[in-house]
Amino acid sequence: MPARSHPRRLIVALVTGCVLLLGSLAAWSGSARAAATAFSPSTCVTTSSTVVPGVQIADPACEFNGAAYTGPFSPIASGSGQLSRVWTGIASDGASYRIEVPPNWNGTLVMFAHGYRGTGNVVWIDDPQLRQYFVDNGFAWAASSYAMNGYDPGDGVVDTHDLLQAFPSITGLRSRQAIMSGLSMGGEVTTAEIEAYKGDFAGAMPYCGVLAGNNLFDYYLGANATAAGLTGTTISYPTTLAAGEAYSPAYQSTVETELPALGITPDAATGGQTFTTDLTKTGTLWSDTVEQLSGGTRPGFASAMDYWDSFGFAPLTQVPFLFGVYPGLNGGTLGFANGSVAGNEHTFYTFSDNPLFNLPQEIALNRAVVRTPVTATSSADALTPAELPVIHGDPGIPVLSVHGIGDLFVPFSMDQQYDAMMVAHGQGNLFVSRAIREVTHCGYTTSELSSAFSALVNWIDTGKRAAGDNILNPKTVASPTFGCRFTDPTPGAHPEFKSTVPCPSTTQQ
Numbered sequence: 001m002p003a004r005s006h007p008r009r010l011i012v013a014l015v016t017g018c019v020l021l022l023g024s025l026a027a028w029s030g031s032a033r034a035a036a037t038a039f040s041p042s043t044c045v046t047t048s049s050t051v052v053p054g055v056q057i058a059d060p061a062c063e064f065n066g067a068a069y070t071g072p073f074s075p076i077a078s079g080s081g082q083l084s085r086v087w088t089g090i091a092s093d094g095a096s097y098r099i100e101v102p103p104n105w106n107g108t109l110v111m112f113a114h115g116y117r118g119t120g121n122v123v124w125i126d127d128p129q130l131r132q133y134f135v136d137n138g139f140a141w142a143a144s145s146y147a148m149n150g151y152d153p154g155d156g157v158v159d160t161h162d163l164l165q166a167f168p169s170i171t172g173l174r175s176r177q178a179i180m181s182g183l184s185m186g187g188e189v190t191t192a193e194i195e196a197y198k199g200d201f202a203g204a205m206p207y208c209g210v211l212a213g214n215n216l217f218d219y220y221l222g223a224n225a226t227a228a229g230l231t232g233t234t235i236s237y238p239t240t241l242a243a244g245e246a247y248s249p250a251y252q253s254t255v256e257t258e259l260p261a262l263g264i265t266p267d268a269a270t271g272g273q274t275f276t277t278d279l280t281k282t283g284t285l286w287s288d289t290v291e292q293l294s295g296g297t298r299p300g301f302a303s304a305m306d307y308w309d310s311f312g313f314a315p316l317t318q319v320p321f322l323f324g325v326y327p328g329l330n331g332g333t334l335g336f337a338n339g340s341v342a343g344n345e346h347t348f349y350t351f352s353d354n355p356l357f358n359l360p361q362e363i364a365l366n367r368a369v370v371r372t373p374v375t376a377t378s379s380a381d382a383l384t385p386a387e388l389p390v391i392h393g394d395p396g397i398p399v400l401s402v403h404g405i406g407d408l409f410v411p412f413s414m415d416q417q418y419d420a421m422m423v424a425h426g427q428g429n430l431f432v433s434r435a436i437r438e439v440t441h442c443g444y445t446t447s448e449l450s451s452a453f454s455a456l457v458n459w460i461d462t463g464k465r466a467a468g469d470n471i472l473n474p475k476t477v478a479s480p481t482f483g484c485r486f487t488d489p490t491p492g493a494h495p496e497f498k499s500t501v502p503c504p505s506t507t508q509q
Contacts, residue, residue, distance in 0.1 A: 393421025
């Protein structure tokens with residue numbers, strides 16, 4: 001993995017007053033001009049990073065989809081027809097940025113953190129899904145590309161805070177308050193950010209987020225170790241990135257021998273890169289184990305397994321998704337920690353939330369699974385290079401999370417574990433989770449996100465805790481109508497989610 005050429009802590013000290021290498025008030029007029037003429041990708045300039053060797057920075061004044069420029073990043077009109085103002089540039093910390101201020105700004109700035117990009121060498125910025133909502137309702141927003149890709153939320157924390165500090169010098173404006181928000185890995189950036197820089201944020205809204213940090217990789221480990229244990233398959237756990245990458249072909253072949261015993265069949269029409277699921281008895285036990293690891297007994301889980309078992313994850317495209325994220329293939333966390341952050345030495349895998357259910361088979365499974373210790377030393381804060389930040393669960397501000405109950409990439413259990421952390425620190429009243437009946441990753445409707453954000457703002461402004469779901473009560477989570485209260489009732493909003501019991505219209509809001 002590439003590394004920064006200077007310590008992150010130095011960036012924090014240097015950023016104020018010198019963050020702007022490119023972009024200024026003139027960037028707004030440039031974007032406005034671009035909107036009035038036909039777009040040509042040739043007008044977009046990709047810049048080589050001066051901070052991280054080998055990294056290319058996509059032009060923040062152009063929309064980029066990870067492979068090509070698709071249009072200009074231009075001001076947009078609010079509901080009243082007035083245009084926003086936008087600023088773009090590349091900061092001295094090696095990250096590009098975008099800032100948008102609505103015509104009738106209410107003084108609140110939303111810092112937006114994007115999710116995992118993979119390990120490619122091009123960094124770029126996403127606009128938040130709520131961009132139009134922010135402009136229509138008077139909220140400014142700012143987003144960083146981060147200086148590098150890979151699973152490095154600590155880098156996202158520092159680069160996002162650098163941008164927050166630089167906001168006045170870039171725009172000539174000062175915010176009344178800031179709210180932190182991010183999705184997926186950006187959810188981990190969010191929870192680490194509000195702990196690393198206490199006092200800088202009034203509230204936070206992560207969604208589909210890795211709220212519990214390194215525990216995500218324990219879940220990946222468990223999903224793979226239990227499949228092997230139940231099928232009597234021997235797997236190993238390399239503890240370095242190089243050894244894991246070398247093991248990948250053999251691991252894929254091993255998993256292919258497990259699939260018939262689980263009831264997962266490769267589709268010949270796609271060259272074995274998609275799959276159909278008709279679980280065997282062994283496969284059902286594995287599914288039950290994954291259900292408990294990912295959030296406990298809950299509605300719609302069968303559709304979640306069908307979805308996440310239906311396709312592969314590069315580079316292991318010949319096996320279902322969950323096998324492609326085995327931490328033994330990537331040094332525990334894609335090579336960004338000084339060892340493996342995943343471990344299961346003390347984990348007891350179960351098939352049910354009933355402690356007396358099928359105990360003999362559970363004991364047999366736990367004797368059969370591969371065991372590995374945690375070997376990485378995570379950072380005590382969010383700023384130490386080459387380590388992942390620890391999430392403590394004590395931000396001291398309102399946090400409202402949105403999470404899909406069938407998401408098996410970043411599972412619903414992330415919210416439950418963060419909720420438990422908050423409770424342990426006496427801050428349980430500062431965390432609210434809204435469960436959404438969907439099985440994809442971050443596939444929320446704008447209505448679901450905007451209603452959550454509005455509730456968070458009201459909570460910040462009035463002190464009245466926002467409404468949410470009781471996600472730590474197993475009986476509540478197992479209810480056939482769990483997740484109905486905050487799920488968008490629009491027909492077809494979440495077509496992949498299937499439950500035997502539909503949502504009563506009176507429970508939805």
